Amino acid sequence: xxxxxxxxxxxxxxxxxxxxxxxxxxxxxxxxxxxxxxxxxxxxxxxxxxxxxxxxxxxxxxxxxxxxxxxxxxxxxxxxxxxxxxxxxxxxxxxxxxxxxxxxxxxxxxxxxxxxxxxxxxxxxxxxxxxxxxxxxxxxxxxxxxxxxxxxxxxxxxxxxxxxxxxxxxxxxxxxxxxxxxxxxxxxxxxxxxxxxxxxxxxxxxxxxxxxxxxxxxxxxxxxxxxxxxxxxxxxxxxxxxxxxxxxxxxxxxxxxxxxxxxxxxxxxxxxxxxxxxxxxxxxxxxxxxxxxxxxxxxxxxxxxxxxxxxxxxxxxxxxxxxxxxxxxxxxxxxxxxxxxxxxxxxxxxxxxxxxxxxxxxxxxxxxxxxxxxxxxxxxxxxxxxxxxxxxxxxxxxxxxxxxxxxxxxxxxxxxxxxxxxxxxxxxxxxxxxxxxxxxxxxxxxxxxxxxxxxxxxxxxxxxxxxxxxxxxxxx
Numbered sequence: 001x002x003x004x005x006x007x008x009x010x011x012x013x014x015x016x017x018x019x020x021x022x023x024x025x026x027x028x029x030x031x032x033x034x035x036x037x038x039x040x041x042x043x044x045x046x047x048x049x050x051x052x053x054x055x056x057x058x059x060x061x062x063x064x065x066x067x068x069x070x071x072x073x074x075x076x077x078x079x080x081x082x083x084x085x086x087x088x089x090x091x092x093x094x095x096x097x098x099x100x101x102x103x104x105x106x107x108x109x110x111x112x113x114x115x116x117x118x119x120x121x122x123x124x125x126x127x128x129x130x131x132x133x134x135x136x137x138x139x140x141x142x143x144x145x146x147x148x149x150x151x152x153x154x155x156x157x158x159x160x161x162x163x164x165x166x167x168x169x170x171x172x173x174x175x176x177x178x179x180x181x182x183x184x185x186x187x188x189x190x191x192x193x194x195x196x197x198x199x200x201x202x203x204x205x206x207x208x209x210x211x212x213x214x215x216x217x218x219x220x221x222x223x224x225x226x227x228x229x230x231x232x233x234x235x236x237x238x239x240x241x242x243x244x245x246x247x248x249x250x251x252x253x254x255x256x257x258x259x260x261x262x263x264x265x266x267x268x269x270x271x272x273x274x275x276x277x278x279x280x281x282x283x284x285x286x287x288x289x290x291x292x293x294x295x296x297x298x299x300x301x302x303x304x305x306x307x308x309x310x311x312x313x314x315x316x317x318x319x320x321x322x323x324x325x326x327x328x329x330x331x332x333x334x335x336x337x338x339x340x341x342x343x344x345x346x347x348x349x350x351x352x353x354x355x356x357x358x359x360x361x362x363x364x365x366x367x368x369x370x371x372x373x374x375x376x377x378x379x380x381x382x383x384x385x386x387x388x389x390x391x392x393x394x395x396x397x398x399x400x401x402x403x404x405x406x407x408x409x410x411x412x413x414x415x416x417x418x419x420x421x422x423x424x425x426x427x428x429x430x431x432x433x434x435x436x437x438x439x440x441x442x443x444x445x446x447x448x449x450x451x452x453x454x455x456x457x458x459x460x461x462x463x464x465x466x467x468x469x470x471x472x473x474x475x476x
Contacts, residue, residue, distance in 0.1 A: 007330040045276035069100035093119040114183030167191035205291030212284040
């Protein structure tokens, strides 16, 4: 197993721990910002949808006010019901509409008809017979009659009462007499007015408007697939709330998945989108704003780049700080290790810097110094004891040898040699005796240089006799 220094282990442990904390914080921050921005996107969409719905409803309500004003005029009712056919002609009808407390600036046509009368605003028809013939096959008559006098909002359609094919949207009420419908009043407005309300340039999505039966009110120019819009409507019509925001996923143009199983909602496949909707309580029309999630959350790439940049910067700063801190924290241990590695039998000392200002390190330093001082004292005592023991052993051995008997024997040999005239043997015995007395004398603690020279002279005399003729010794 590979061994690492304590400093490196500490750095890796702390760095890994704080790196995990940074990652968790990054995920939490990214999730929070994602949630906040998504809520902001949903709020923006909802406000746009609500404002657009208000404008559409205001337009329809203004048109309905014209109808209510007309139905409240008695001369019109007398003429339209046949009670007094001469009570009003088309010019009188035009004059009457100008006196109504309702805006007329966006009105394309006002049409009022029954079996006995026909009125048109802003101008009388050039061919009354053509208009009457067309009204016999008017396709929305049955819808208006079923309204029983209540307002009926008609989806955008082509004006069949003129040859220019103008596209219009309208609101109508049936004219009731004795509980039966005898005619209707319809106020029409050009479709371009509706486009003005809905065709907005927004970075958070596009507007679509649907009738309660699913007919596409806006857009009608083919910019968006009708199948795609019908799929959006299929999502909205099942929502119980009058307004809100939902997410949906198109696996393909013919399929829409709402809240489906996770495996069917592919994060990088199909079409993931967010829609906000508002159902009008007045007309029943549904206004929605839809946008792909990549558009609704267009900030996401910038958020990810920013988050990653912050993470990398924080990680680098963390590594630098952790490296500095671990070096400072482990510096006393590193110095202690280096100081301990220098301790030997010949160097029983431990010197540590005292500049750390750390109580524990100072205590360790003090303890080591005290330990080494006691160790030196113990070694000194041990050496002294061993020396004393050796001296005692030598003295015991010397006592066993009985040196006085040896000295007396050598003195006797020297006397015999002297008496026999062997002066050389006598001198050799005297030199040998002096040498033995010197090396066996432990009565003195100190010896002089002259003592050593005398001993050397006795020793030289013996050696020169032994190697006579082949050795010469000079002492200087």
